[in-house]
Amino acid sequence: ITGKFGNQNKRKVTHMDERLVMSLKVLPNQPYGSDVHEMYLSFVCGELEVWDLETGDIFNPENFTDKNGEPKELSESTIRNILNNPASQLLIEKALRGRMEFYHEQMPHMHRHGGEFSLSQITMDDVDLPRRMKGGEYVHAYYAYDVVSQCRIGLAYGRDKDDALVVGCFRDMFRLIERNGWGIPAGIEVEQHLMSKYKGGFLKAGEVFKFVHFCAPQNSQEKYAEALNGAFKTTIAHKNHEAIGRWHNKGARRVDQKKVSDSSNHTWEDRKYYTFEELVADDRRDCEEWNNTLHPNQKKYPGMTRWDVLVAKINPTLRPLDKLTLSRYIGEKVDTSIRRNSTVRVANADWWLSGPEVLEQLEPNNRKVTAYYLPDEEGKPTDVFLYQNDRYLDKVRPVVTYNRVMAEQTEEDRVAYTEQNKVLSHFSKYLNDHAIGKVGTGTPDQPTDDPEEELELPPVELSDNLPADLSADPESDYEWHSGISEAMRAISDM
Known part of the structure; x- marks a missing residue:
């Protein structure tokens, strides 16, 4: 050629x-x-x-x-x-x-189809609520969606877009899951911006979620939450509130902006400002409406709302809720110490150790521990877990007090009294079971202590006024009695 x-x-x-x-x-x-x-x-x-x-x-x-x-x-x-x-x-x-x-x-994009079971995958993203607070500031929100049902199952709001916003959304999602008795979602897709710091811990595949996908930075079409945020804004939010749209939109979704003539020539006049509390309350109501609106795929889910699909299609292979692991990663952290061999102080309240056996796991001469817990909606602890130097020790339970005024005691006081006596009985049994044996000492030729000789102590007599069950066996479970003498209180304090 x-x-x-x-x-x-x-x-x-x-x-x-x-x-x-x-x-x-x-x-x-x-x-x-x-x-x-x-x-x-x-x-x-x-x-x-x-x-x-x-x-x-x-x-x-x-x-x-x-x-x-x-x-x-x-x-x-x-x-x-x-x-x-x-x-x-x-x-x-x-x-x-x-x-x-x-x-x-210009670039081609991936083509995907949806799944079959709810909680198989969660998609999360942040958004700025379109209406503003005074001063032109936005309320930042973080949402967690279930991909199949499109339900918003986690909500968090803040004045700053930071880690607290992310953690708050996770906590809200897992509180909903716990209330309904569901398991941990199998998979999750998240952004890079606020989530990359959790790659080696909480969002490590297999640690909490079996499957974890970090979407490419600034690739909104990859993250399904972006599309759901847009659908929410153009339907529920636009229907319920004014000034929801863009200045470049056409038709009903166009929002006009009026420029203020000043020295900067970059100031725009808003129609109305709102408080943080107003915007959050409105958005929560909108989210409730979104979840209870008919699912958009009525051919597949006839007559079912998003919430109906979420509840009816739960993935049967989910792992049980693991509050121990969740508390460690997204819970509150409190440094405390063990008091009187029995309690710790967390969130301005006392918590019982499960027993004196926990003391055996402590390092020598170190009673300092770290408590982790997931707070409820009011910020109060739920389950509290103790660690020492990243090593799990115990799950503690709250100390429930009883009224010292006998004339005012209720049934709840009697239950609390009995529970505390059980703690003391367990403690006394541990001491008896692990009592140190007596030995004698001396040189091989001239022993100074006779192992046959017993130490004589003056006898101690218990008051005849004590109830029989308290004076007989300190290991038995205590029962409630209508009156508590000073002797009884002294024994309880031992």
């Missing part, structure tokens, strides 16, 4: 011409087609110098001549045809646009 086969000698516009024209088009000022035509003619005539920014090589006009050696003159329509070719437009857009703009407008 001759070497002339497949070359571009017969083409008026060669591949080199096309690359030069497109390179001129992607200059930082993004010239029009007519300007590109003028620059091309100036270049081939030797009036304009063009060089490669990457290599520094200067383009030679002699490489852009016709068969007679004359500068190749391309018409303006030819230049436009080169620039308007679809393949050329793709390359030009790649060179001119930023990563996010090109990714969303």
Whole structure:
């Protein structure tokens, strides 16, 4: 085959011409087609110098001549045809646009379909509530959606977009799961911005969630929560409130903005300002309405709301709720110490150890421990777990007090009294079971202590006024008695 086969000698516009024209088009000022035509003619005539920014090589006009050696003159329509070719437009857009703009407008995207079971995957994202507070500030919200049912199962609000907002959303989601007796969601997809710090711990695959996916930065179309946020805004929020939309929208979703003439020329007048509490209350009501609205796929779920789908389609393979692990990662942390070998102080309340056996796990001469717990809606502890230097020790239970005034004691006081006596009985049994045996000491030739000799102590008599069950066996469970003498109280305090 001759070497002339497949070359571009017969083409008026060669591949080199096309690359030069497109390179001129992607200059930082993004010239029009007519300007590109003028620059091309100036270049081939030797009036304009063009060089490669990457290599520094200067383009030679002699490489852009016709068969007679004359500068190749391309018409303006030819230049436009080169620039308007679809393949050329793709390359030009790649060179001119930023990563996010090109990714969303030109790049192919993944095509997916939904799942079958709720809580199989959670998708999370933050949003700024569209209406503003005084001063132009936004309320920041974080939502957790169930992918299949589209229900919002976790809500958190704050004045700042920070870690507290993320943790608050997780806590709210797991409180809902605990109330309904569901398991831990199998998978989760999250953003990079606020979640990347949890990659090695809470959001490590298999630690809490079996499957974890971090979406690419600024890739909103990958994260399903973005689409659900948009659907919520254009349906429920737009129906219930004014000023929900964009200035560039058309029709009912357009929001007009009025510019204020001042020195900066960048101030816009809002219609109305709201308080933080008003915006949060409105959004919570909207979320409740969203969850109880018919699921958009009525062909698959006829007559069922999003909440109905969530409850009816729970994935049967979910792991049970693990509050121990959750408390460690997203719970409150309190440094405390063990008091009187029996209690710790957490959140301004006393908590019983499960028993004196916990003391055996402590380091020598170290009673300091760390308590972790998940707070409820009011911020109060639920289950409290103790650790010492990242080693789990115990799950403690609250100390329930009883009324010392006998005339005012109720049934709850009697139950609390009995429970506390059980703690003391358990403690006394532990002491008896682990009592240190007595030994004698001395030299092999002249022992100073006779192991046969017993130490005599004066007898101690218990008062005859004590109830029989208290004076007989300190290991037995105590029962309630209508009156508590000082002797009884002293025994209880031992």
